[in-house]
Amino acid sequence: MAAANATRDKVGTWVGFVLILVWCLLPVAWILSLSFKGTDETAAGSPQFLPKDATLQNYRDILDNPDFLDALRNSFGIAAISTLLSVIFATLAAYAIARLEFRGKRAVLSLALAIAMFPVVSLVGPLFDMWRTFGLFNTWPGLIIPYMSFTLPLAIWTLSAFFREIPWEMEQAAQVDGATSWQAFRKVIVPLAAPGVFTAAILTFFFAWNEFVLAISLTSTTSSRTVPAQMSYFVGPDPFNPPYGQLATASVVVTVPIIIIVLLFQRKIVAGLTSGAVKG
Amino acid sequence: MASIDMRNIVKKYGDGFPAVNDVSIDVQDGEFMILVGPSGCGKSTLLRMIVGLEDITSGDMMIGEKRVNDLAPRERNLAMVFQNYALYPHLSVYENIAFPLRLAKAPNAEVDEKVRAASKTLELDEHLERKPGNLSGGQRQRVAMGRAIVREADAFLFDEPLSNLDAKLRGQMRTEISRLQKKLGITTVYVTHDQTEAMTLGDRVAVLKRGVLQQLATPRELYENPGNLFVAGFIGSPPMNFLPVTVEGTAAKMPFGSVELPREKAEKAAGKGLLIAGIRPEHFEDASVKGDAPPGSTFRATVEVVEWLGNETYAYIPFEAPPEVEEQLRQLERDLDGEALHTQLVVSLDGTSRITEGEEAEIWVDGSKIHLFDPSTGENLTVDQEHAGRIVGHAMADAAEQPAAAG
Numbered sequence: 300m301a302a303a304n305a306t307r308d309k310v311g312t313w314v315g316f317v318l319i320l321v322w323c324l325l326p327v328a329w330i331l332s333l334s335f336k337g338t339d340e341t342a343a344g345s346p347q348f349l350p351k352d353a354t355l356q357n358y359r360d361i362l363d364n365p366d367f368l369d370a371l372r373n374s375f376g377i378a379a380i381s382t383l384l385s386v387i388f389a390t391l392a393a394y395a396i397a398r399l400e401f402r403g404k405r406a407v408l409s410l411a412l413a414i415a416m417f418p419v420v421s422l423v424g425p426l427f428d429m430w431r432t433f434g435l436f437n438t439w440p441g442l443i444i445p446y447m448s449f450t451l452p453l454a455i456w457t458l459s460a461f462f463r464e465i466p467w468e469m470e471q472a473a474q475v476d477g478a479t480s481w482q483a484f485r486k487v488i489v490p491l492a493a494p495g496v497f498t499a500a501i502l503t504f505f506f507a508w509n510e511f512v513l514a515i516s517l518t519s520t521t522s523s524r525t526v527p528a529q530m531s532y533f534v535g536p537d538p539f540n541p542p543y544g545q546l547a548t549a550s551v552v553v554t555v556p557i558i559i560i561v562l563l564f565q566r567k568i569v570a571g572l573t574s575g576a577v578k579g
Numbered sequence: 580m581a582s583i584d585m586r587n588i589v590k591k592y593g594d595g596f597p598a599v600n601d602v603s604i605d606v607q608d609g610e611f612m613i614l615v616g617p618s619g620c621g622k623s624t625l626l627r628m629i630v631g632l633e634d635i636t637s638g639d640m641m642i643g644e645k646r647v648n649d650l651a652p653r654e655r656n657l658a659m660v661f662q663n664y665a666l667y668p669h670l671s672v673y674e675n676i677a678f679p680l681r682l683a684k685a686p687n688a689e690v691d692e693k694v695r696a697a698s699k700t701l702e703l704d705e706h707l708e709r710k711p712g713n714l715s716g717g718q719r720q721r722v723a724m725g726r727a728i729v730r731e732a733d734a735f736l737f738d739e740p741l742s743n744l745d746a747k748l749r750g751q752m753r754t755e756i757s758r759l760q761k762k763l764g765i766t767t768v769y770v771t772h773d774q775t776e777a778m779t780l781g782d783r784v785a786v787l788k789r790g791v792l793q794q795l796a797t798p799r800e801l802y803e804n805p806g807n808l809f810v811a812g813f814i815g816s817p818p819m820n821f822l823p824v825t826v827e828g829t830a831a832k833m834p835f836g837s838v839e840l841p842r843e844k845a846e847k848a849a850g851k852g853l854l855i856a857g858i859r860p861e862h863f864e865d866a867s868v869k870g871d872a873p874p875g876s877t878f879r880a881t882v883e884v885v886e887w888l889g890n891e892t893y894a895y896i897p898f899e900a901p902p903e904v905e906e907q908l909r910q911l912e913r914d915l916d917g918e919a920l921h922t923q924l925v926v927s928l929d930g931t932s933r934i935t936e937g938e939e940a941e942i943w944v945d946g947s948k949i950h951l952f953d954p955s956t957g958e959n960l961t962v963d964q965e966h967a968g969r970i971v972g973h974a975m976a977d978a979a980e981q982p983a984a985a986g
Contacts, residue, residue, distance in 0.1 A: 466663065466665065468661045468663060469665055469667065471652070471665070472659070472665035473667075474653055475632070475653070476653075476658075476679040476682060476726065477679050477683055477730075478682050482682065487667055490669045491667075491668065491669060493669075
């Protein structure tokens with residue numbers, strides 16, 4: 300009976316697994332297939348799933364499009380800088396929150412959470428006015444700053460949870476061994492919090508990379524417009540026939556880096572790195 | 580190498596609670612000093628003040644000839660083994676041991692030489708490339724010690740290093756630590772709550788209770804001449820028996836009968852009324868095993884439980900304590916982290932004794948080894964001051980005034 304149960308469990312697991320995969324990946328597959336279809340096929344009333352004659356024309360067009368390349372460059376730059384700054388600030392802040400007792404610690408944490416829950420749209424108007432006055436409208440910093448303020452809270456929460464997990468003895472041992480506070484932090488605490496740092500980095504990067512509302516409202520030219528915003532300008536010559544193929548291609552192109560980054564960082568996000576530090 | 584001199588050290592927390600109160604301990608160069616006491620006695624706090632992880636509220640901490648109160652841990656040149664080892668999980672065993680040297684920016688050749696020497700001493704050679712996560716408890720313990728010995732530190736500090744090991748390994752590591760300390764001849768301060776470790780490892784032992792030093796003496800002195808009830812009850816396993824007693828002439832009247840005391844002891848107790856007598860389990864014997872001649876007294880009592888261990892037998896004899904001392908004995912039991920439900924006498928008999936449970940047996944007791952304690956102050960009236968190290972007067976009373984610490 301036990302064996303039969305085990306088989307049934309296994310089959311059930313796989314059925315569930317496949318269902319979820321299909322549910323998640325079907326849209327991706329659809330976009331991928333669209334990106335290989337020519338204009339004739341996408342303009343047809345009810346296109347079939349697989350392209351009739353696959354073409355790379357969409358990819359050629361999109362990579363020849365200077366606006367798209369500019370947007371791609373902006374996306375990379377803005378997302379990378381926001382991620383870097385956000386992770387650095389979040390690491391320092393989270394360390395202080397995890398280690399120090401100070402007045403208003405709870406307030407800082409609650410406020411951070413409140414900011415994370417704040418609807419982005421409600422800030423578009425005020426930010427638009429402010430940025431025009433400060434000369435930050437349509438610049439990289441104009442996007443980096445709001446991105447940081449929206450990703451910092453989450454990063455701080457994630458990281459302070461990681462720091463709390465690290466036994467305090469670790470850095471005390473380092474200090475007794477002759478380290479300054481900074482050395483103990485850099486050589487012992489940060490390496491141990493690496494999974495947290497990478498998690499925070501990925502979350503931040505995703506947010507900045509995918510963000511649309513601020514990107515379209517606070518930019519006016521391709522000098523700082525990011526890909527999600529730029530894609531809304533892909534209208535094509537015929538207003539009744541949007542270039543679905545090209546839109547799909549652009550989507551594929553911006554999704555690929557994300558997948559690569561996740562695969563790269565996935566190895567770093569190994570839980571239980573601290574096992575063996577102390578008696579477990 | 581250096582001596583460590585603690586002078587009137589006080590540690591007060593924010594709420595004014597003194598975790599360590601006016602403790603003075605001088606650790607000689609090369610000496611193995613044990614800080615021992617039940618949980619919450621401030622022994623770990625004291626150790627952390629030596630190493631600099633805890634601020635000193637008042638008093639002077641001298642290492643060598645230097646006052647180190649205001650120095651950061653890294654400037655004190657001490658090595659410490661933490662209770663949970665605190666190994667760096669992201670570094671290999673080699674790099675863990677090398678860590679202090681790398682911080683000191685030692686050249687690679689020197690690092691390698693010293694790490695290999697340390698790993699040889701501790702038999703860690705085949706584990707050097709492994710991560711701490713893949714080591715057993717005993718191996719982690721040795722890595723933690725390797726990290727300490729690789730530096731030429733002025734002193735070693737151990738914070739309950741064996742409490743996470745199982746009983747067998749603990750015994751082995753205890754011998755290992757002792758051997759290592761003798762070999763290196765380095766000043767060592769070792770914190771433990773285990774009186775066996777204290778007795779076996781220490782050159783001298785400082786017994787603490789609720790932040791107050793009770794007695795500072797060699798293990799033998801502590802055992803034979805405890806300064807007060809607390810020290811007497813803490814040192815020794817099974818613990819010393821405490822019985823209500825009144826002394827009339829040279830006769831000590833106890834619940835079981837009268838015991839003859841040596842004249843000088845009896846004189847010290849004369850006219851003090853109700854006292855507490857302390858008798859170690861091994862100072863009793865089965866009268867039938869003991870033979871006829873020994874000096875001492877015998878009494879008859881009903882044995883409730885017998886535990887035969889082969890070489891010796893523990894017999895348990897319940898008794899009723901008068902209310903005047905019962906409260907004092909209960910308080911003492913609580914101070915020692917104990918949970919005794921009723922007052923009983925534990926006697927250690929020879930393994931050949933044939934006494935059985937429920938039997939009324941004749942027990943011999945060595946009157947010359949009895950200690951007499953004042954029930955109000957807890958002080959030992961019959962202590963041999965010459966052979967008791969340093970006894971802190973009123974220490975028990977001082978400690979009793981402290982609220983119990985947490986942890």
